[in-house]
Amino acid sequence: MGWLRTALAVALALVALVSGTLLWFTNSVARGLLRPERKPLALTPDQLSLAVEDVRIAGPHGELAAWYLPARNGCTLICCHGIHDNRGQWLAQVAQLHERGGYGAVLFDFTGHGHSEGNLVTYGVRERDDVAAIIAWLRARGDVNMGGLAVMGYSLGAIAATLAAVSLPELRALVIESGFADLQHDIARLFTRFTHLPAFPMANLVVWWGQRLADVRLSDIRPAQVIGQVSPRATLIISDLQDELADEPYDGERLYAAAGEPKELWQIADTRHVQAYWRYPEEWIARVGDFLDRYLAAPVARESADAEAEAGRSDAGHPDA
Numbered sequence: 001m002g003w004l005r006t007a008l009a010v011a012l013a014l015v016a017l018v019s020g021t022l023l024w025f026t027n028s029v030a031r032g033l034l035r036p037e038r039k040p041l042a043l044t045p046d047q048l049s050l051a052v053e054d055v056r057i058a059g060p061h062g063e064l065a066a067w068y069l070p071a072r073n074g075c076t077l078i079c080c081h082g083i084h085d086n087r088g089q090w091l092a093q094v095a096q097l098h099e100r101g102g103y104g105a106v107l108f109d110f111t112g113h114g115h116s117e118g119n120l121v122t123y124g125v126r127e128r129d130d131v132a133a134i135i136a137w138l139r140a141r142g143d144v145n146m147g148g149l150a151v152m153g154y155s156l157g158a159i160a161a162t163l164a165a166v167s168l169p170e171l172r173a174l175v176i177e178s179g180f181a182d183l184q185h186d187i188a189r190l191f192t193r194f195t196h197l198p199a200f201p202m203a204n205l206v207v208w209w210g211q212r213l214a215d216v217r218l219s220d221i222r223p224a225q226v227i228g229q230v231s232p233r234a235t236l237i238i239s240d241l242q243d244e245l246a247d248e249p250y251d252g253e254r255l256y257a258a259a260g261e262p263k264e265l266w267q268i269a270d271t272r273h274v275q276a277y278w279r280y281p282e283e284w285i286a287r288v289g290d291f292l293d294r295y296l297a298a299p300v301a302r303e304s305a306d307a308e309a310e311a312g313r314s315d316a317g318h319p320d321a
Helices: 002-034 087-101 125-141 156-167 183-195 199-214 223-230 250-258 281-317
Strands: 053-059 062-069 076-080 104-108 149-154 171-177 234-240 263-268
Touching: 002 199, 053 125, 062 087, 062 125, 076 087, 076 125, 076 156, 087 104, 087 149, 087 281, 104 125, 125 149, 125 156, 149 156, 149 281, 156 171, 156 223, 171 281, 183 199, 223 250, 234 250, 234 281, 250 263
Parallel strands: 076 104, 076 149, 149 171, 171 234, 234 263
Antiparallel strands: 053 062, 062 104
């Protein structure tokens, strides 16, 4: 029976070695996923002759670096960039939307990105709090129409924008591109795509480690389960069908099916991750601009006209009028 005990000891040692290696590997992957890179700005407002205020905004996890562009039409867009990127990702698009329709904007770096403080990314959980901090800053200015806010997001920013729109009723419209419907599903697909290893149990362990390292429930990040709560506010989903990160068309179609009315879906057959504007700039501006005109600017203009008319009636009825 000595040989059996030896064989069992060897087997247990191998199991321990494999388990230890697996835990070390998935822990390393999780740590990498939670540490954003600080990408330098590829474009600045000066290069586009865009008159912005360079501001620092108090956030829940440190100061946020931002550019503020005043609106001409009473509507301000809060622009959320993707992971390992920065506020410059939205600069060209905002410049054109400002020229076309007078839209203002806040372009900001998420915590741990660009010139903002912090060193952690949480895939939408704490980034949603950054959006809330932007809204609080806009309100405190006293010169911003708080009835004309919308949020726009790419990739990580799409998750954060969706979660923010669900919980912050001040946001009257949502525009997302290359969004994720279910983070656990997408991490599993990405894990297999880039490592050629089975998603189970490795991707599950990555999420498990990530939750403990970041102290957030990454497994609960399922935008498709909550996006319906944005309605009756409008949602535009842009789905890049050659996306190498989001699982398309699954993610876009699932988000669209779960969203409430009014909603729009733009699927682009030959476009990679968050590349719709750069591939079809004129169509992107036309589609996004028309959506914002219809569901944000037009209601804001009507409300302003109604308020002026009401003020006029009040003045007419005043005895000193």
